Amino acid sequence: MRTSLLGSVRPDVMPREEMKRPLIRGRGVGSRPLEALTSDPATPVVGVLGTGDFSRSLSGRLVASGYQVVVGSRSPKRSRALFPEEAEVTSQKEAASQAGVVFVALFPEHYSTLAGLRQVLVGKVLVDVSNAVQVNLCRTSHAEQLADMFPESHVVKGFNTVSAWALQTGPRDGNRQVMLCGDRAEAKAVVGGLCRALGFAPVDTGLLAAQALDLENLPLRLFPSWRVPVLSTLGLFVVFYLYNFLRDVLHPFVALGRAPAFYKLPVETVNATLPAVALVTLASVYAPGSLAAGLQLSRGTKYARFPSWLDRWMGRRKQLGLCSFACAAIHAVYSLCLPMRRSARYKMLNDAFKQVKEGVADSWQEDEVWRMELYLSTGIMALCLLSLLAIASLPSVADALNWREFTFVQVRPLPRGYTGTVEATTLVLLVLLDCLLVSSSRPFRSSSGGHWASHGL
Numbered sequence: 279m280r281t282s283l284l285g286s287v288r289p290d291v292m293p294r295e296e297m298k299r300p301l302i303r304g305r306g307v308g309s310r311p312l313e314a315l316t317s318d319p320a321t322p323v324v325g326v327l328g329t330g331d332f333s334r335s336l337s338g339r340l341v342a343s344g345y346q347v348v349v350g351s352r353s354p355k356r357s358r359a360l361f362p363e364e365a366e367v368t369s370q371k372e373a374a375s376q377a378g379v380v381f382v383a384l385f386p387e388h389y390s391t392l393a394g395l396r397q398v399l400v401g402k403v404l405v406d407v408s409n410a411v412q413v414n415l416c417r418t419s420h421a422e423q424l425a426d427m428f429p430e431s432h433v434v435k436g437f438n439t440v441s442a443w444a445l446q447t448g449p450r451d452g453n454r455q456v457m458l459c460g461d462r463a464e465a466k467a468v469v470g471g472l473c474r475a476l477g478f479a480p481v482d483t484g485l486l487a488a489q490a491l492d493l494e495n496l497p498l499r500l501f502p503s504w505r506v507p508v509l510s511t512l513g514l515f516v517v518f519y520l521y522n523f524l525r526d527v528l529h530p531f532v533a534l535g536r537a538p539a540f541y542k543l544p545v546e547t548v549n550a551t552l553p554a555v556a557l558v559t560l561a562s563v564y565a566p567g568s569l570a571a572g573l574q575l576s577r578g579t580k581y582a583r584f585p586s587w588l589d590r591w592m593g594r595r596k597q598l599g600l601c602s603f604a605c606a607a608i609h610a611v612y613s614l615c616l617p618m619r620r621s622a623r624y625k626m627l628n629d630a631f632k633q634v635k636e637g638v639a640d641s642w643q644e645d646e647v648w649r650m651e652l653y654l655s656t657g658i659m660a661l662c663l664l665s666l667l668a669i670a671s672l673p674s675v676a677d678a679l680n681w682r683e684f685t686f687v688q689v690r691p692l693p694r695g696y697t698g699t700v701e702a703t704t705l706v707l708l709v710l711l712d713c714l715l716v717s718s719s720r721p722f723r724s725s726s727g728g729h730w731a732s733h734g735l
């Protein structure tokens with residue numbers, strides 16, 4: 279073991295025993311009452327600057343995990359009542375000098391007020407917990423700015439992805455990861471150990487210059503990998519909806535002189551649009567793989583970079599697949615609800631009356647019956663397979679599969695992966711068969727009932 283891990287970190291603050299293992303509560307701590315710990319010299323001292331929401335939640339958890347906590351405030355008397363009894367609330371300077379690890383729980387615009395603490399913070403670990411105010415607003419991260427202000431301290435960025443609420447309640451479920459980055463491995467190890475002691479799982483993401491800005495922007499990002507797939511799905515929906523509106527509603531009314539059928543807009547036209555969007559989106563999941571394979575074949579090598587648009591497209595296949603699944607699932611629900619509508623009941627009654635008037639006793643048509651049975655069955659099977667693909671894309675499920683199992687379920691569209699595409703091939707065949715059967719059924723051909731009629735109504 280190295281003799282000194284953190285330069286001038288005080289031995290009572292960062293005992294060597296604790297440094298060897300992650301910085302956790304002292305041995306046997308769990309069985310002792312908390313009051314005893316505050317006076318225990320072997321218990322690590324953690325400082326927290328600032329007395330806001332984050333500071334209060336963090337201090338509460340640190341105290342509960344057996345740490346001695348010293349909170350540094352500009353007005354300690356006023357803030358005393360907000361903290362657990364076991365935590366000491368004192369001046370910023372006093373807190374900084376007592377602790378080995380100091381959390382800076384201030385907003386970055388107030389960092390400059392800490393300039394006077396430079397001497398007492400020499401050799402200590404400073405944890406920057408701040409978040410960006412706006413995505414990509416700053417070019418330099420707050421953590422790097424703090425590191426510039428305190429060149430003789432070791433700045434670690436972290437805990438900014440954990441809310442004050444999560445700190446208060448503890449990581450009972452959901453995401454327990456705490457992203458960390460910093461330039462000094464030992465400092466990251468200390469903060470990582472502290473994370474573990476609080477019940478979180480530290481993830482070392484790298485150096486400050488490479489990661490801090492990303493980490494600060496992380497809590498502000500809104501589903502970055504979903505934006506393009508969702509927008510393209512919505513775009514397709516608009517295009518197909520307009521097409522179906524023109525074809526099934528406006529054209530029969532304006533050009534053929536039929537009664538206006540605007541009642542179709544909320545359910546029928548939406549339901550006719552969804553499968554088209556699902557199919558095109560599904561095609562866009564498999565298309566980039568085939569394009570990439572073609573590109574590799576034409577170049578005669580796999581050691582050349584794909585164009586960046588193809589790279590990005592390949593990276594969004596999972597999201598596109600899930601959008602396709604969502605459309606198919608909503609289509610199934612809409613289809614099940616079609617017969618509930620008043621318009622469907624009126625139509626059925628009218629048809630029955632017309633049949634009686636025409637003296638037709640039996641309207642059974644064997645070929646139509648078979649077509650419908652078959653395409654409904656293939657549609658249901660295709661939806662089930664799509665559900666399986668969607669389930670297998672969940673991280674927890676995907677993690678439980680080995681590489682071969684994963685490629686068996688999820689198509690790997692590069693040439694080598696075509697060995698295990700049973701499910702994807704079956705899915706594509708089922709969908710094609712379904713389309714073929716739907717488009718050859720009588721109501722669809724006569725374009726009077728469209729997709730609605732193709733669902734047996």
Ligand SMILES: NC(=O)C1=CN([C@@H]2O[C@H](COP(=O)(O)OP(=O)(O)OC[C@H]3O[C@@H](n4cnc5c(N)ncnc54)[C@H](OP(=O)(O)O)[C@@H]3O)[C@@H](O)[C@H]2O)C=CC1
Binds near residue numbers: 352384441
């Ligand atoms: N709240 C949350 O859920 C999370 C917050 N964070 C980060 O934690 C940091 C603190 O957030 P939060 O606790 O919510 O903020 P608060 O506004 O609740 O607290 C900030 C603290 O900073 C001190 N302060 C206020 N004004 C000044 C000033 N002019 N000069 C010096 N110190 C000042 C005060 O302490 P005193 O008066 O005692 O000196 C105050 O309590 C931020 O960087 C935030 O991005 C990160 C993740 C989650």
Ligand SMILES: [Cu+2]
Binds near residue numbers: 553
């Ligand atoms: Cu359908």
